[in-house]
Every structure is written in C-alpha cells, then in structure tokens.
Amino acid sequence: MPNDDEIVSEGISDFLPHESHGDLSFDIDTAHSAQRERTNQLMIDRGLSPRDERPPVVNVSLGIIGEALYPPLQIVELPSENTGVMQDSQLINLDFFMIPDAFNETFKSRWSAEDLSHGRINPIYNYGGTERQITLSFTLAAFTVAESRSNLRHCQNLARTVYGRYRRLPRGLEDALDSIAATRFSTIFGGHRNFKVDFGGLIRDETVFINKFAFSADMDAGVFDYSAGDDTDVTHGARGVILPRAVKIEIGFTVIHESLLGFGGQKRVGEPLRWAENRRRDWPHGTGEIDIQEYMKPTTDTIAPLPTIVTQRYTVEEASPGFLSGEQIQSQRAQEVRRRVVSEAATLAANSGLNAAALAAPRTPAEIEAALTSIGGRAIEANTTNIGTVIEQALGGVEENPPD
C-alpha cells in the first residue's frame, strides 16, 4: 500500500503523478477557493467576520503534496471576551498545508502522595486532574521565492501567537486623560491569546493557548539567491534578504477542554460507565467511518440544553437574607417574566405584520400563547430578563417547532 514515505522519497523535483498514487493533479484556483471557504466557515462558526483576501500562495507546489497527504492546519484566534475595548491588532488566523515531521501529545496527571507512617507499603494517592499538551513539528518548504516569502509570513504570524494581547480602555475613560497620559495609561495588558485549532483527526477544533513556538531556517536545504531585477521563481531582487528554501517549525498547544472529561457526569445521568462528553464522536482523536464504541454512544435522557442568552441574574440585594428567599424570588420573577412574555408577545404579534401573519395563519391564539409560554419558561430557567430576544426567538420558532 502506498504511503507518504514512498512519495516523498521519490524526490520533489522528480515528482510526477503516479498511477498507484492516484490522481494528484487539480486546479489550484479551486483549491484556493475551497481553502478560503473552509477558513471563512471556521471564522463564521467562531463569530468572526470572514476575510475577502486570497490566501497566501503557499500550496503551488509542495503545498499540493501536503494537501494530498495531510489535512490542513487551521489556527483561528478567538476574540477577547472583554467588550468595549479596542484590540491591539488584527486577529491571527492561519490555514495552510504543511508536511508534518512529528506529532506528540502528553497527558500529565496530577497526583499527590501522602506518606503516613514508616513501613506502610503504599502512600495515599490523591488525584487532582489531567492536563493535555500537544507538540507539532513540521516543515514549510519552498519551491519558489514567492513560496519562501509566504512561509516567512506564516512564521511571523505563528510567532505572534505566543505574545500577549494588549487593549485600550473604553473611549470615555481615555478622553478623561490628556493625550500623553492616555497613550501611556490607557493601554493595558490583555492576557494570552486563545485559539481554535484543527488538524485532521488528531486535533479536532480544540480551544488551546500556544505555549511554544520555535522556528529554525534549514540552511542545509539552501536559500534563494539575490539577482538584480525583479523576483523570479528562483531568485529575488532584494539584496541583503535571505529567503530559506525550508523552515522547520515546532509549535506547542495546551488544550483547554470545554466540556467535562471523565466517565459519567451530568450529561450521563445514570450511566457512570459512559464517556462524559455525550457526543457522537470518539475522543480525543477521530476514527473516521467506523462506528464508535458502545460506551461512547450518545444517550438522550440528559438535561435539555438551555438558551445561552443570560443577560441579567439576580442582584445581591434580591438574594440577600431578609429580602426574600431564593425560591420566593424565583417564583415571583418567574410569574413576572411569564406575564411579560405573553403580554409583549401579544403586542409584537399585533404590531409586526409579517410575524403576526406567520403566527396567526396556521395556529390558534391559544397555541401561539402556549409556544411563547413554553419558550418563556426556558428563559426563566436561564434567569434571563431579556424578553425581547426571547420573544424574537419564540416568533421565529413557533412555525418550525410547534408545541405538542
């Protein structure tokens, strides 16, 4: 069976599509647009605006081999959670093919041992958690001057991932200071950058921070030389600039898992032997087309997900002793929210022509009210008082998901 070792060993310059390797020829423009669409989709999924520019010319030659053999490495920066602040620079988003050298993943469990007395055979072991770190080494090779420049741009962006984020205080506060003071004091350190990373079945859309970046130019592979005039494929016109034919990169990720890891848990009530994540997929690595094992299969008898639009919670005063008990507050607010939901929904339905028509056409007023009340109930469970959003959801959802 062919493998990448055989293909690479044929030598890049001698490489031709080989019968046993399948068809490696494809349209570069199509590949670029597919790459752009994939990146943009990932950015949209993360709540970012898609980019319009063409991706760098990285896969004109060696990139084709990388694309044929390996999945792309995608790194998308997550925007800061602090609202009302100006970011220091553009978010770092990368999507490129490379030739990986090594992939290492380390799982480190935190155990502490208590020694109680002499002669006791075993100490008491206490478990604190398990951390996961990933190191990926790869080569960015260049066939042309343009590719080499593009590779260096990638390195530049990757290097910036391990530096902190800086941000500006809100404008109002800045205006209160004079201009010099504003420059000096209104820029504050915003902490580390978080990213979403995807690399085939090995890293699957994980939230990470990057703990290491090492870049080395492989001088043994040679450089593109200077020659007066414009850039060609093999010479460049910028005297004093070194453009390596290959750079080696090592990058380290520390994974921050978004769901509880272990067996059992709140998504597996009554199923202590099943993996806690409760999704139809393997963990941590993808296994393609084969069915997942029984203990990984999703179960349905779990708590239904609540809306995430939590905009206001009970204040300290409301929850303080002597005011009302928590249950009383919850009951009162639930009733109040329910009344407002129904009342405002009725007003909205009456005033907005399209939605009112959509609501009224197939349903009776009682059915509409039941649907709104049901969704209002979910809002109450989530402690939200953002009635407008809830009602908009209700109006949008009545037709698609009518109540039983």
Add this chain to the structure above:
Amino acid sequence: MTAPANMRVYSGQHKAISVAGWADNQGYVVRFVHQPTKHAVEFPALISDFTDTHSPSFGQEHGANMHDPVITLMKTTRTISFTLTVLNASLEEARYNRQCVNLLLQMLYPSVDDAGNFIGKPFINIHMMNLLEGAISGEGVTCVIEGLDYGIKFDDGILNANEGVVALNRSGKEIYPQSLEISISAKAIIGSNDDANQISPLPTNYPSYGG
C-alpha cells in the same frame, strides 16, 4: 446501563498481515483496565525500554565518632516505565487501534458524579505477560500513571485508502500513522498480603516476574 468496554487485540480481516496475529498466537498482549469503570483495552505487546525500578529511600543519622550513618528505611517505591509501539497494517486496523488508544487515553480521567465531582480515581491495572502479572491476583499491577506520551513520527509513513493517496487525506480529516509510540511512566501500588499466617504484608512471590 452499558457494560464495561472490553477491547481486545485487533482481529479483523487483516489480522493475518498484522502484528496482532502474531501477538495473539504467542500471547504477547498488554492489557489495561480502568479501575473505576472496569473498561479494558489490549494491545499487542510491542514493548521497548521496559524498566521496573524498586527504589528504597533511607533516612540517615550521623553521630559523633561514627564513620557510618545510622540508616532507617523510610519506604520503598516501585516505578514502571515502558514504551508501547502500536502498528497499523491496514486502514481498518488503524481505525480500530485508534479507538483502542482513545480508550487508553480516556483511562487517565476519573469517573465523575452528576455534579461534576471526581469520585473514582483513575487507577489503572496493567497486565503485561509475566513481567507485570501481579503477585496476588495474577491480573496485573495497579498503577498510578503520572505521564503518558503519545507520539507519531510521520517519517515512518502514514496510511491511505486503497484508492490512492488522495482518497483519504484530501477529505481533510483522517490521518493515520503506520506506527505510533506510547510511553508510559507509572507508580505501582503494591498489593498487600491478606494471609494472616504471613508476617510480611508483601506477597511471598512479590514482585512476581515468573521466575
């Protein structure tokens, strides 16, 4: 409620060309059992760098006019480390082995209750032929795995579907190495003797290397 998983050595249609066939034939199998859940997984025992270290630690007191210290044995710890190589002879075996490796990685996590509290410490029972057999039950040695390294060397090659190299990876998702290495370092929990007639809590055949 689901039963504990018991993932044996690969026995699919490519077993004859796989190292799994030889391992099964010879009984060269390493088995891991997650103690809180009893999930179990097995691999062909392609073991390198196996080390079983028994380390005594002593307290020393130096007195006046004494050349040699007064020694007090504090405790003896047993640490085990080895590297397990997982080989994939076909895409089908690679996918199955990845599920096995996934389960082994999951074993490093505890069982948790409905509120998210850790309730079952991830002790793992390792049975490796006669080298890690367990002196009492013969079902292996219970260990605290402190570190596990999972490594792929892409220079060793990757697997692709029969349709050609582009068939698998242009999909952008699946990538399987021909071989991967898992390095494990663990502290052993020493089973104690329940026999009232024995003075030492250590089992008589401890550490039971089969000699």
